[in-house]
Amino acid sequence: MADPVGFLLENLDMGRNLVWGARNAGIPRLLNLGSSCMYPRNISEPLREEMVLKGELEPTNEGYALAKVTTARLCEYITRAEPKFQYKTFIPCNLYGRHDKFDAFAAHLIPAVIRKVDEAVRTDAEVITIWGDGTARREFMYAGDMADALIQGVERFDALPETMNVGLGTDWSVNEYYEAVADVMGYRGRFDHDLTKPVGMARKLVSTERLEAWGWRAGTSLRDGVQKTVDFFKKEWQG
Numbered sequence: 001m002a003d004p005v006g007f008l009l010e011n012l013d014m015g016r017n018l019v020w021g022a023r024n025a026g027i028p029r030l031l032n033l034g035s036s037c038m039y040p041r042n043i044s045e046p047l048r049e050e051m052v053l054k055g056e057l058e059p060t061n062e063g064y065a066l067a068k069v070t071t072a073r074l075c076e077y078i079t080r081a082e083p084k085f086q087y088k089t090f091i092p093c094n095l096y097g098r099h100d101k102f103d104a105f106a107a108h109l110i111p112a113v114i115r116k117v118d119e120a121v122r123t124d125a126e127v128i129t130i131w132g133d134g135t136a137r138r139e140f141m142y143a144g145d146m147a148d149a150l151i152q153g154v155e156r157f158d159a160l161p162e163t164m165n166v167g168l169g170t171d172w173s174v175n176e177y178y179e180a181v182a183d184v185m186g187y188r189g190r191f192d193h194d195l196t197k198p199v200g201m202a203r204k205l206v207s208t209e210r211l212e213a214w215g216w217r218a219g220t221s222l223r224d225g226v227q228k229t230v231d232f233f234k235k236e237w238q239g
């Protein structure tokens with residue numbers, strides 16, 4: 001992380017000020033967005049909501065995780081102290097989709113891979129370099145599905161638990177994401193690995209037990225989501 005001080009402070013300020021401002025403005029219901037990086041590192045089983053703060057955080061994004069954990073706890077405390085304020089938290093898995101960040105410094109995995117594969121196809125490159133050994137596993141959900149979960153969350157707010165993961169319940173390896181994007185974009189070259197790059201958590205898969213009990217499931221397949229994101233990248237980002 002390039003700026004750990006700024007990342008912690010800005011995310012903490014955003015979370016704390018929005019939630020406390022809502023409370024002081026008398027807003028009775030609030031849906032806060034956390035992140036799956038709130039969970040302890042090195043847990044390979046599906047991450048259940050009660051595991052937050054039950055172990056050491058991943059150091060590569062600790063400040064962001066601390067800000068998200070603090071804001072989620074603030075929501076819980078407010079609701080406990082004054083039940084007329086129902087402040088709940090969604091914990092989304094990794095997201096990707098239209099309007100993603102595709103620039104080399106800010107991009108997360110899927111938009112970074114789309115940009116790399118696009119460049120390789122355009123320049124006839126024979127090799128694309130994957131960060132790490134490619135065995136880290138991630139659960140990436142299409143952002144349009146997250147928007148749907150949020151709309152449902154607003155409409156069926158009272159049936160929501162205090163904290164709930166929003167994810168797919170399945171994950172893929174980093175190598176498999178590269179293959180999926182290569183397939184959609186028609187790249188036929190090879191891949192190699194740069195073992196000096198950060199890989200973060202080995203696995204980050206959220207439990208969907210509460211989500212299923214609430215009655216919601218993501219509707220977009222990885223292939224369709226990647227296709228929509230590639231279309232956006234080509235038509236609207238590259239212009």
Ligand SMILES: C[C@H]1O[C@H](OP(=O)(O)OP(=O)(O)OC[C@H]2O[C@@H](n3cnc4c(=O)[nH]c(N)nc43)[C@H](O)[C@@H]2O)[C@@H](O)[C@@H](O)C1=O
Nearest residue numbers: 035037061064094107108109112130131132136198199200
């Ligand atoms: C949502 C979540 O997102 C972040 O955590 P992350 O899951 O590690 O996200 P990521 O998308 O950057 O990487 C996923 C995996 O993919 C590998 N990888 C391979 N090749 C490239 C590549 O070219 N670019 C990137 N960025 N990653 C690559 C990379 O080494 C890693 O193993 C935090 O900001 C966290 O704070 C947060 O909330």
